[in-house]
Each structure stands twice: as structure tokens, then as C-alpha cells.
Amino acid sequence: MANRRGNAKTREQSDKYSVLLPTYNERENLPLIVWLLVKYFGESGYNYEIIVIDDGSPDGTLQIAEQLQKIYGADKILLRPRAQKLGLGTAYIHGIKHASGNYVIIMDADLSHHPKFIPQFIEKQKEGGFDLVSGTRYRGDGGVYGWDLRRKLISRGANFITQVLLRPGASDLTGSFRLAL
Template identity: 75%
Template sequence: MLTFDLNAKMSKKQVQSKKNKYSVLLPTYNEKENLPLIIWLLVKHFEESGCDYEIIVIDDNSPDGTLDVAKQLQRLYGEDKIVLRPRKAKLGLGTAYIHGIKNATGNFIFIMDADLSHHPKFIPEFIKLQEENNYDIVSGTRYALGGGVYGWDLRRKIISRGANFLAQVLLRPGASDLTGSFRLYRKSVLEGLMSRCVSKGYVFQMEMIVRAREMGCTIGEVPITFVDRVYGESKLGGTEIVSYAKGLLYLFATT
């Protein structure tokens, strides 16, 4: 009798987790080495948490065969869990999310990188924090206590810290990591933000948080460890740094 009562008792938070469905938007470009591992880790942590989920792979016509690998993974895990929504060309991060949202069936959406920089082990923490506080957005942060960056040289760390500090001073966003791209959004909130954001590339993530503040969204943060990619080449270069500076000035002038 005691065993029955313990098994039958379910907390309100557990019930809420069962009702929610989480869609992971995974934009890819030349990620064939990383994709099998990131998918395996996502499936592992979602299955262990008992949450309903789907992983939407948005490949931008990768020449390295990323889409072929994704098709193999879909056969392995099932079409209900691995959803393929490829595009014909490399069209940018913001439009990839718009494309993914249109195909998402979850009421909450995770965005993250496919290059293993963001570890899916943090996903249960995102879900727990959102449920406990009913946040509209939960953002992973490298700059709060418990967070960090691994695999970067001193120059890149200084550039990242400096860029984030400058954005904090100019924009006062109420979040400690503006350029991070590991976040959990309420789907309706993400749709509203996407209709307001005009930036592309790395500035896009920064604008999302700034616009969220303007909309009065509630934002929570989970400290995460960011690990530089093991396979493939980083897509951050001089062009992206210049675009970041221009985007920061634009947001400062318009918000």
C-alpha cells in the first residue's frame, strides 16, 4: 500500500513537465562530425527527464554531408523525434529560427548550437527553473557564478568579455550574457520576438534579449560552461566582430 501511494503521488511540477512539449531548434552548417553526438546527448537527457520533445534539424545545404547524417539519425531515433527541415542555401541564423518555429509543435522552444559548445546536460536545469518561476525565457550564461568558457585563448576571452561588458553598459539588458545562444523560450514569446528583431548573425542573439526587456518578458538565467568546438571550424571572424559593433550601436540608438 505504501509503495502504491509513493508511486501515485506526483508533484504539481512533475505534472507540468508532462504537459509541456519541448522543441529543439538545431541550425546546422557543416556539422556532420558533431551532429551524431549532440543528438545522442539531447535524446539521453530528454528521455531521462521524462519530457516530451522533438529535435528539428535545420540544415543550410551543408557541402560536407550533414543532411545525410541527419537522415540516418532520423531512421535511428524516429521521425517523431528527429524532424528534418533543410533549406537550399545558407540563409542566416535568424531566418533558420523562423523556419524552425513554423515547424515546431512544442509549446516551449530550445535554441542551441550544434557544435557541442552547449552541453545538453543543462537542459533539465533550464526546465526546472522555468517551471519554478514561470519564466518566459531562460538563458544560459557564461558570466554568472558557476558559468565559464573552456578552450578559448586569452585573446578571444578578452574580446568576449569586453564585448559583453560594453553591451551591458550601453544597453542595460537585465541579463548577464547577451550573446549566448543557449536559451529556452516560451513559443508564443519567441514568435513575438522574431517579428520585432531585424538583426542577423551574432547580433541577433543580443537583440532578442533587448527586445524581450522592452516587451516586459521575465528572464531567468542558468550558469553554463561553454566549450569551444572540437570538430569543424569556428564561424566567428573579423566580419562578425564588425557586425557586432554596428549592431550594438544600432540597438543603443533605437532602444
């Protein structure tokens, strides 16, 4: 079946997913999130790379990432550290510059985004030929765990305001769990 991006069968075989993992003090979470990513990509058979963008974490996150690179291979775990904390948005831009995949997945390294949903993102994207698939905390299987009341209120409030002002039709504009072309 052909679509606007060429033959779907050929594209599917050559598709590669670059997962961007910005980190700052994620020493404890990084091994688990990487293991889960490797597990779900391995089970699904999709080609991938994980790009760790550490912003000078003082807790040794980069050293853990280096160990993970030795375990899983430099072709699967790419380290693109920065000397200091420069922010999430610029971390994503930095990661995109180093991505070799034709799709990019952005997600948090703090385990707030479960990698088990990535194969569902990919299938949804393929079914609809979408340029963007976004996870949501506020519909279906989504949710927030481990957040205090203040963080929940800020997230809900920001999403409410954007719904009223912009009427985008998306249920979670403040989340950062997305697959994009």
C-alpha cells in the same frame, strides 16, 4: 497550483520542448549532440522533438541527420533543411515555424552548449513561471571551452558594451542557449 497559463499539473503533462539545432558543417558534432539530447530528455521524462535546420552543408551534415532520424524516429528528429547558408537568425525563425512544442530551446550544434543543462532550464522555468531562461558562459557553471583569444575578447567586449549601454541585468546577451515560451 494554478498560474497565469492554466493548471500547472495539466500543462506539465502536455508540455513539449522543441529543440532547434541550426547546422552548417556539423557532420562530426551532430551525432553526439543528438545522442546527448536524447539521453537527457529520456532521463528527465520530458516530451521533445529535435529540429535540425541544415543550411546546405557541403560536408554531408544533412545525410548524417537523415541517418539519425532513422535511428531515433521521425517523431523525434525533424529535418527542415534549407538549400544554402542563410544565417543563424533566419535558421531559428525557420525552425520555430516548424516547432510543435509549446516551449522552444535554441542551442548550437557545435557542442558549445551542453544538453545536461536543459533539465535545469526546465526546472528553473517551472519554479518561476518564466517566459525565458537563458544560459550564460559568465556565471555559475558556465564557461567557454575551445575558443581562441579573439573569440573570447569579442564575446566579452560585446557583453560589456551591452551592459553599459542597455543595463539589461543579464550576464550573457550574445549567447544562444535559451528556453522560451
